[in-house]
Amino acid sequence: MTAQTLTRLTRDQMAWRAAQDIPEGAYVNLGIGIPTLAASYVPAGREVIFHSENGVLGLGPKPRPGQEDKNLIDAGKNLATLVTGGCYMHHADAFLMIRGGHLDLSLLGAFEVSERGDLANWTTEDPAFPPGVGGAMDLAVGAKEIRVLMMHADRNGKPRILRECSLPLTAPQVVKRIYTDLAVIDVTAQGLVVLEMVRGLTLQQLQALTEPELKLADGWRVLQPPQAEAA
């Protein structure tokens, strides 16, 4: 396998790629982990409103030194800011927004995704640790569209995009698009369709890291991140 010699996307580049697809005017929830990074890469001039499950609509970037407020955090419990026009609500209303189909998009992390778009991201079944679900199941069934950001395979090259998820599901048939460190893949009724791959990667190499069959889209493109990462 020559994938080691390829230029895999960094976590920030994956977040950059997902951010390019967030439309103007969208209300968006970012899951903890890599999805959170996407907030920094929305193209300039595009107005997007970020929702946080702990009661923030209009979540802003990390506070600058001296601007920190211990009462203002994001879903990952990191200090955050509010954009001009943002507001607060209590938890039942924050989840009403999630569950009731009011969010246009949620970007989530995943342990596994199946070819039908089943999502597994709440427990690894490690007996040494208690499971945690947080808002994952609410987001998975409630947002109008679910897109996932995940490493394409595990450290040993074992696929994480599978025919059937091996881990307990968060929700069935909800993922519509997958951004990995190697490719952008759509989940369609006809199966998994590769829209973009990093330079130098062949479909055969990508297939070797993916359990279900992949199809290459007509007009597929090279997944080309910007050289310089945003601050």
Added chain:
Amino acid sequence: MIDKRVKTLAEAVAGVRDGATVLVAGFGSVGVANNLLEALHEQGARELTVVANNAGNADYGLARLIGSGRVRKVICSYPRSGDYSAFLNAYKAGRVELELVPQGTISERMRCAAAGLGGFFSPVSAHTRLGEGKETREIDGRLHVFEKPLRGDIALIKANRADRWGNLTYLKSARNFNPVMAMAADLTIVEVDQIVELGDLDPEAVVTPSIFVDRVIAVPEGAWQ
């Protein structure tokens, strides 16, 4: 004259019985009534069922209650948050039971109890392990699971300001579970940064109306924040 102010933390948590269900507001370390939790530890109630989003942090507040064996069961969405070693040790030793509930389902179950409703059908957790064993119904072609209301005997609330009637305002994301938990308990106890004169709170800015509040205590600067 209606006056819900109490003078001491001991007075604030007086009467909490063994076996009580305690709603503990907060998200991570924000909006948590740590002084009331510390006072509840002093008060000594045991065999508690705690409803919270997380399972305590470090060695104070909820973590102290769990660490000293006062909590029989935790109903939460995400125990693995911050330094949750007190919970983890108790969990591994089988000293505390965990009921894992999706975050929006916890808050809506409490809202439902507050609203006097008998439960609701939700698509969240349908077709998953967390939905197993629950009554189901297909509504408009989509599978839903039945969720029961969740009521507390006690709610421990953190707010920013209160008046003597118990009207409450909050700060930023420290609002989180506080308003819904304040509505869903038989006895709602509130610690605030400041108590102000009746009439000083802008009626348009009151988030929790006084009807839901039973006891209020102002916690001085330098106490657990």
